[in-house]
Amino acid sequence: MTNKKATKALPPHPMEALLRSERLPHIWCAGCGIGTVFSSVIAAVQKSGYDPDKTAVVSGIGCTARMAGYIRLDSFHTTHGRAIAFATGLKLARPEIKVLVVSGDGDLLAIGGNHFIHAARRNIDITVICVNNLNYGMTGGQLAPSTPFGAKTTSSVSGCPEEPFNFCYLASACGSVYVARWTTLHTRRITNSITEAMQKRGFTFVEILTPCPTSFGRRNKMGTALDTLKFYHERSVILNDIDPRDAPVDFGSKIVVGKFVDKERPTFIDNYQLVCKTDIGDWPDFDGTAVSGSQATR
Amino acid sequence: MNGDYACCEGALSAGCRFFAGYPITPATEVAERMSRRLPALGGIYIQMEDELGSMAAVLGASWGGVKSMTSTSGPGFSLMMENIGLGICTETPCVVCNVQRAGPSTGLPTLVGQGDMMQARWGSHGHYEIIALAPSSPQEMFDFTIRAFNLSEKYRIPVIILADEVVGHMTERVMIPPEKEIKLVERRKPKVPPGDYLPYHPDPDWVAPMANCGDGYRIHVTGLTHDERGYPGMDEQTQAQMVNRLIQKIVSNADDIIRTENIYMDDAEVVVVAYGISARSAKQAVREARAGGLRAGLIKLETVWPFPEKLIRDVAARVRAFIMPEINAGQMVLELQRCAGGACPVQLISHFGGSIIHPRTILDAIENAAASKGYVKNKDVEARQAFRRSYRRRQ
Numbered sequence: 001m002t003n004k005k006a007t008k009a010l011p012p013h014p015m016e017a018l019l020r021s022e023r024l025p026h027i028w029c030a031g032c033g034i035g036t037v038f039s040s041v042i043a044a045v046q047k048s049g050y051d052p053d054k055t056a057v058v059s060g061i062g063c064t065a066r067m068a069g070y071i072r073l074d075s076f077h078t079t080h081g082r083a084i085a086f087a088t089g090l091k092l093a094r095p096e097i098k099v100l101v102v103s104g105d106g107d108l109l110a111i112g113g114n115h116f117i118h119a120a121r122r123n124i125d126i127t128v129i130c131v132n133n134l135n136y137g138m139t140g141g142q143l144a145p146s147t148p149f150g151a152k153t154t155s156s157v158s159g160c161p162e163e164p165f166n167f168c169y170l171a172s173a174c175g176s177v178y179v180a181r182w183t184t185l186h187t188r189r190i191t192n193s194i195t196e197a198m199q200k201r202g203f204t205f206v207e208i209l210t211p212c213p214t215s216f217g218r219r220n221k222m223g224t225a226l227d228t229l230k231f232y233h234e235r236s237v238i239l240n241d242i243d244p245r246d247a248p249v250d251f252g253s254k255i256v257v258g259k260f261v262d263k264e265r266p267t268f269i270d271n272y273q274l275v276c277k278t279d280i281g282d283w284p285d286f287d288g289t290a291v292s293g294s295q296a297t298r
Numbered sequence: 299m300n301g302d303y304a305c306c307e308g309a310l311s312a313g314c315r316f317f318a319g320y321p322i323t324p325a326t327e328v329a330e331r332m333s334r335r336l337p338a339l340g341g342i343y344i345q346m347e348d349e350l351g352s353m354a355a356v357l358g359a360s361w362g363g364v365k366s367m368t369s370t371s372g373p374g375f376s377l378m379m380e381n382i383g384l385g386i387c388t389e390t391p392c393v394v395c396n397v398q399r400a401g402p403s404t405g406l407p408t409l410v411g412q413g414d415m416m417q418a419r420w421g422s423h424g425h426y427e428i429i430a431l432a433p434s435s436p437q438e439m440f441d442f443t444i445r446a447f448n449l450s451e452k453y454r455i456p457v458i459i460l461a462d463e464v465v466g467h468m469t470e471r472v473m474i475p476p477e478k479e480i481k482l483v484e485r486r487k488p489k490v491p492p493g494d495y496l497p498y499h500p501d502p503d504w505v506a507p508m509a510n511c512g513d514g515y516r517i518h519v520t521g522l523t524h525d526e527r528g529y530p531g532m533d534e535q536t537q538a539q540m541v542n543r544l545i546q547k548i549v550s551n552a553d554d555i556i557r558t559e560n561i562y563m564d565d566a567e568v569v570v571v572a573y574g575i576s577a578r579s580a581k582q583a584v585r586e587a588r589a590g591g592l593r594a595g596l597i598k599l600e601t602v603w604p605f606p607e608k609l610i611r612d613v614a615a616r617v618r619a620f621i622m623p624e625i626n627a628g629q630m631v632l633e634l635q636r637c638a639g640g641a642c643p644v645q646l647i648s649h650f651g652g653s654i655i656h657p658r659t660i661l662d663a664i665e666n667a668a669a670s671k672g673y674v675k676n677k678d679v680e681a682r683q684a685f686r687r688s689y690r691r692r693q
Contacts, residue, residue: 092344
């Protein structure tokens with residue numbers, strides 16, 4: 001009872017307008033970086049200037065995916081790996097709605113990898129925010145496609161035998177128009193990056209390295225969440241505009257962060273309209289005036 | 299027009315403006331025609347990377363407020379099960395057309411089967427009720443697709459069209475009625491302002507009004523067990539409430555959902571219960587049996603799920619035998635047996651797939667059932683009825 005009274009006496013949460021505060025407390029562990037990313041997402045939505053009634057969040061399954069349940073926007077907590085596919089349907093059906101996908105590395109790039117690469121290829125106009133905590137946190141810390149070689153997880157007790165993905169390189173190779181990587185230490189940069197990504201047209205990707213003290217940190221001698229942040233602070237190097245293939249996440253030497261890709265490319269809907277207005281019979285154009293970016297955006 | 303095209307035209311007439319699919323024999327023609335027809339109507343056709351994505355995109359589009367569908371066949375249907383479950387749990391209206399081929403696995407890609415009947419019912423995990431329709435001609439592909447959209451919008455559920463390869467590829471005349479003659483049902487909108495809206499608070503018919511994404515209601519939609527607010531609730535009470543509603547909205551509205559075509563059923567003694575392409579063989583067999591003086595009848599299941607339990611129970615009490623032809627090793631026949639409850643024998647005509655069941659096979663079964671002890675041929679019955687009528691008149 002006393003607790004309840006105490007809660008009532010608290011001033012409203014500063015992000016109340018975009019927070020389902022009746023759902024608090026959240027499920028995330030102490031020291032988890034998802035809360036930081038969540039705040040940045042809310043701040044970015046506010047900063048981007050989009051009408052919150054016309055902004056939607058789609059997530060899959062996992063710790064990060066629970067974000068959809070705490071944000072006061074139209075929010076969809078879908079099936080494991082299918083957030084991007086769901087968002088594709090939503091965006092194409094209602095192009096005026098700004099669609100954000102927030103999910104973990106396992107959800108987006110292991111089970112959902114196929115949807116990720118194809119949405120990037122098609123340049124579906126969505127912003128994908130990937131919280132990379134290097135393992136499957138919700139199920140207790142199994143190895144993920146992001147787990148560094150040799151790292152200990154509950155399903156690789158002698159060390160992860162696989163080499164991890166460089167997600168930013170993958171996104172860029174698949175045609176993503178905006179690719180950035182940060183750690184939870186770079187709070188302002190995350191907010192700015194997500195805002196920038198939201199304001200772009202096309203498939204945009206922001207990866208955020210996040211401590212997972214409960215499942216990953218404690219098995220890999222990373223100490224507390226604060227120790228992990230210190231580690232990020234020491235090791236991370238900001239290198240903007242470099243080719244993401246040269247920006248691996250290497251815990252042994254340095255963690256390269258920054259904005260790697262920022263370009264323009266016609267989106268799926270641009271091209272769909274372009275092609276469908278043209279006689280289908282004339283396509284593909286073999287006379288040398290193939291469908292180009294500038295034509296497609298008109 | 300072939301059945302697959304008719305399905306596409308039915309969907310467009312029903313107002314479908316979003317199609318996400320993946321090519322698969324024998325359902326590809328639905329997607330192909332959609333790709334040609336949708337852009338001109340301002341709709342979106344997208345060929346997804348797989349059926350998992352197709353089904354997810356269909357759900358996403360539906361929450362965007364656009365009527366959406368996909369089409370597939372066995373292997374793709376298996377992949378869609380995950381998100382069909384999400385559609386059921388989140389009560390998302392959409393239509394899935396499964397043009398069945400023979401399985402299991404890759405099976406006979408180009409040949410007919412009816413083996414997905416049970417998968418349609420409980421193929422996704424957890425307990426739920428589903429609506430599935432079984433067309434037996436291109437005309438029915440058109441009509442049932444419209445009905446599928448209407449049911450899905452009315453009851454907020456993915457509706458499955460269980461067609462088969464023969465119906466999908468068969469070319470027949472299809473009558474497309476004028477637009478104004480087609481009755482369409484749209485999803486119920488919330489009547490309260492955003493602050494008071496409970497996304498899963500049902501009306502008396504167990505169906506909750508649905509706010510679309512972008513309507514300003516800022517809904518939360520989750521595949522987790524959720525309460526009336528749509529928020530996760532990890533306890534058995536919330537689970538019971540949610541699952542009960544999902545079941546009740548179908549079960550308590552079964553009379554509205556279930557449709558059967560009953561042929562020669564007034565005085566039938568041997569009744570064939572059939573669906574899809576097998577119902578056409580059955581119709582022919584029943585006609586021939588009648589011509590031969592046998593009192594045969596046909597119950598053609600237009601709605602296969604929910605199963606017409608009441609009808610079968612009533613009929614079982616007054617007929618001599620049920621016969622069910624299906625192109626599988628016996629799936630719907632289990633339901634028929636259950637509903638007949640031992641009141642009359644139930645015979646299965648099973649065919650493993652690859653071709654349809656010949657009417658002759660069904661006719662043989664009708665004749666065998668009729669030849670069993672105590673059966674009265676039509677002539678005798680007519681004589682007996684004539685006697686009764688004259689007796690009543692005298693009184």
